[in-house]
Amino acid sequence: MRVWLRIFFVGGLISFRALFSWIRPSVYIPTLLLGPTTQILFFAYLGRTAHLKSDSWFVVGNAVQSASLAALFGMGFAIDGERWTQTLSAVLATPANRAALFLGRALPVLANAAVTASTGFVGGALLLGFRTPWSQVLPLALLLVLASFACTGLGMLVGAIGLRTRDVPIIANLTMAVLLIFCGVNIPLDKLPGWMSAVAEGLPMTHAIAASRRVADGASLGTVGTEMFVELGLGAAYLAVGFLLLRWFEQEGRRLGTLDRA
Amino acid sequence: MIQGARVFWVGFVLHFKNLSVSPFMMVTAAAWPLVYATLAFLMFRATHQAPSLLYAALGAAVMGIWSTTATSAGGAIQQQRWWGILELLVAAPARLILVLAPITVAIAGIGIYSIASTLLWGRLLFGVPFHVEHPLLFAIAIPAAVLSIGLLGLVLASAFVLYRSASNLSQALEYPVWLITGMLIPLSLLPGWVSPIAWSLAPTWGMRAVRRAALGGDVGTPLLLCAVLSVVYTLLAMLLLHHFERLARERATLSLT
């Protein structure tokens, strides 16, 4: 157990430093901190243009989305990043429990996701007058973590596919586009064509966003139990599939000798 | 004068060609605007008080032009440096502004693919009718918009080659510029103090020219302002590039390689 924990934390920290060593504050601040706020502003005003919903509705949707996005990209690039630095085969070759290894990388990613969402909410509060009772902050945080967890799972899947194709950026961007359109971030689910809202049910973030909007309005956590459960389940499912795919591609990569092809 | 125009045109064609064979550029130019177009279509269709879908299509198209410019133009000069071509461009007798302007204008010009893909997507998937009120003015408005946005891109490129840390801002400029230049969101919905800033940005007038040419309205004023801003940006870029050349040749604090 102690070995497992050590791999989980130490592995995570080292990879975090390695991957983020190129991020200086001058890059981090504009892209990851200002980004969510500008996105929220844009869609809130677009909502006003369309006479659709309210500012708060867009604040919650986009803040949760930006957090989840950070998780998705973080995970996707954690796996692809390994390949780029050609440490992937070294990492997979270690006897360390691969689950511990890769989940350890998820930790800094989740932390980053939380920070991203918070700045979105703060921006929304300052610029659009978004308000929520203090009692709702922790429940919102929990929903954020769940959404990020579900997206981390999807990120694992994306990263695993990326291992096979050589195109993590394109797949990650495509996923991001789909999530932005389908999950009720900016378009109410009941206004989407039937097939789209059906697909949305199986995507991460959808339920968490719906729940977050209700909670931000004052609903108690108990009333969103179903959504939380679904989000957790989806995250676990994506994680499992991603993990299995990773194992399978890794074995295939070893067989064909294509693991380190950058 | 004629020779200058030739140098600009040949440069534009070469760089446009070079960009067109880059898969990354093509995906960014043709695919990403579709995401925002779809979002706009679905949002506008959700209520009955929203602007028309053609309005949304045109807006998303010009958003695409700005996207490619914001992401790529900023690093355009640095990229010539990585390719080892920058010093050849400086060593040539042609004036540096004539050599570099075509690069960023070509980047904005790739936006043509954004326009085409957005209108096609709207037509095929959302039944957006493509009806243009003033076809001739529309055909003029697009290059006018591209030119003025491309020259704004040149100002960015010249600034970023001098102040490298600033180049990180170019990504952060995407949403804000979309927001305040009236591409999808009317300026009237924004606080008053935003307007003067918007008026100093070429995308605002380029968008108006393109939209009014398609949907009706005074196209002349926005076209005139595109022209005026193009001149202003050119002068600004010349100033920045002069400073750049000095630092590179005189102090050697900026390398050309």
Add this chain to the structure above:
Amino acid sequence: MAVIEAINLRRTYRTTTGVIRRKPLEVEAVRGISFAVEQGELFGLLGPNGAGKTTTIKMLITLLLPTSGEARVLGRNVVDDAREVRKRIGYVFGGDRGLYERLSAYDNLRYFAELYGVSGKAQRLRIDEVLELVGLKGRESERVEGYSRGMRQRLHIARGILHDPEVVFLDEPTIGVDPVGARDLRQTIADLVSGGKTVLLTTHYMFEADTLCDRIAVIAKGQIVGEGTPAQLKDNVAGGRVTEIEVFGIDDSVVGRLRAIQGVTAVAVEDRDQKQLLVVQTTGERELTAPLLAELDGLEVGRVDSREPTLEDAYVSLVTSE
């Protein structure tokens, strides 16, 4: 009137040292270089890496302003008359970069032809002419990314002479090119001169300077340490002898003592796998093999050879002397 004139050129770079507390540092890359190149000459700037060759050439082609001193090309000052100079010179550098990879050779040439004012009907003709000259005719519509290093170099040369400049500057043109390709390139360069152009070449290949150049200036540490025709430079070490000794495990203190022996003008150490090759230049007045071997007593010694000096030895002695 000389075609290229360098008069006491100096170039200082200001950089910083340290990461946290940055201290300004001044590096003098070129410390007072003067030379002149006559019309129709193939002039070589020969020196090790970091000697200041590239800095010098960049000053002459107007990409770098001298910190002090003057330079003139075709009578025009490189600082005040930069544009006029640029119109009349060609600049070619070695290496893989400097071309638009995804475009064809023809597109690349067309672009630079326009930048250099070769336009209109003349352009097509001229591009065909230069392609013929460098031996790339028939391959101009291929993308540059598929070109070998030698082909790229030839394309660089083609680009450099599109506007038919009177003076061509070549910065390490054969670097990284295979021997056969390099030989062809050198022939092309020699043809430029026989066609009436003046060429200034920088290189660190002795053989290249020896075979190609009419005159050579040897540069080390920012200064010219020797100038003349290849024959003249060899004369400097003529009359001397070179003794080559294989040793196993030599260190600097022994090398120092060898240098101190009377009659020894230079000692160079070359690493050859597990052994080192000592190349000792002597004035040739006395037979010095015995004193040399005496210094090496205690060390394992292999082959010992004695020979006439070559241009390479002249170069080494110029470059390593202080």
